[in-house]
Amino acid sequence: MAVHKVAVIGGDGIGPEVIAQAVRVAEKAAARDGGTLEWNHLPWSTAYYKQHGVMLPKNGWDILAQHDAILFGAVGSPDVPDKITVHELLLPMRRTFDQYVNLRPAYLFAGVPCPLSGKAPGSIDMLVYRENTEGEYAPVGGHLYPGSDHEIAVQTGIFTRRGCERILRAAFEAAQKRPRKTLTSITKSNAQVWGLGLWDATFEAVRKDYPDVKSAPLLVDAAAMDFVRKPEAFDVVVASNLFGDILTDLSAAVTGSIGLASSANINPTKKFPSMFEPVHGSAPDIAGKGIANPMAAILSAALMLDHLGLPKAAAATREAVAKVLADPSIKSPDLGGQATTTNIGDAVLAAV
Secondary structure, three states, rough: OOOEEEEEEEEOHHHHHHHHHHHHHHHHHHHHOOOOEEEEOOOOOHHHHHHHOOOOOOOOOHHOOOOOEEEEEEOOOEEEEEHHHHHHHHHHHHHHOOEEEEEEEEEOEEEOOOOOOOOOOEEEEEEEEEOOOOOOOOOOOEEOOOOOOOEEEOOOOOOHHHHHHHHHHHHHHHHHOOOEEEEEEOOOOOOOOHHHHHHHHHHHHHHHOOOOEEEEEEEEHHHHHHHHHHHHHHOEEEOOHHHHHHHHHHHHHHHHOHHEEEEEEEEEOOOOEEEEEEEOOOOOOOOOOOOOOOOOHHHHHHHHHHOOOHHHHHHHHHHHHHHHHHHOOOOOOOHOOOHHHHHHHHHHHOOO
């Protein structure tokens, strides 16, 4: 029986609450697929920062590198600036382990109310591939004359042909495996002529290697409109770091709740561990109340199981989630019900 080492970082707010349910479900599902998950719970969070002055110890990256995957809850607290929590843990993790593929599925499950009228279950079914290590989130820039009335801020987006090509190829390869075989590349090169001009040129070169995939570029403002107007038109979407981040919050909203939005930060070579996390963040306003929806964390664990080579476990997890969501008697508050975080976890666990 294969043993997979998984680092668990519950983090802040509702992170530990939802990750606890994901761990329970993933462990049972993995056993059904002949796999064993060996968990290593790590205490890194804003509480750790307040005690030690850092988000993780000096050997933190070395510790994480010894694992096959990382299951991550959330990071962030109102009393600690995001430039510390995000820029000392989350974003460096993506770059340190070259997790250049950020995969965020969006699916409209049966039993989940859609804010858009006339959308049937399954009609919204897209995979968004977001470039995860460069682009607009590259930490390149600075301030000149800080605090003066002519203070200058420079923020530089970094686009490389290598970075554009590898995320585009990952998205095209995913599209080849989908029934519709359709890909949309998000751009804004009519305004950002240099960085996104390179993105577009790379897209045009890469698409020639995938003649079986129907592909086209789309300006990000038109994409934002169509994510609301006709989200069922999208299959696989590929976008830069910033555009992918914004559009996936929108895709989560139109599929019912950000409490269902899962994500994977993947190093496809498996040279380094990949990280799996719900999109919703730490939600400090509901932390400790036991009402957070754990489905995004559980679905993130399903993505992890896929990555670890346990496809039957991943499928069983997704099927269990779908079964519970279709049950009108078990709804979390964000979906109009009163079920607790543990109630949801118990129901999914029983359905696996």
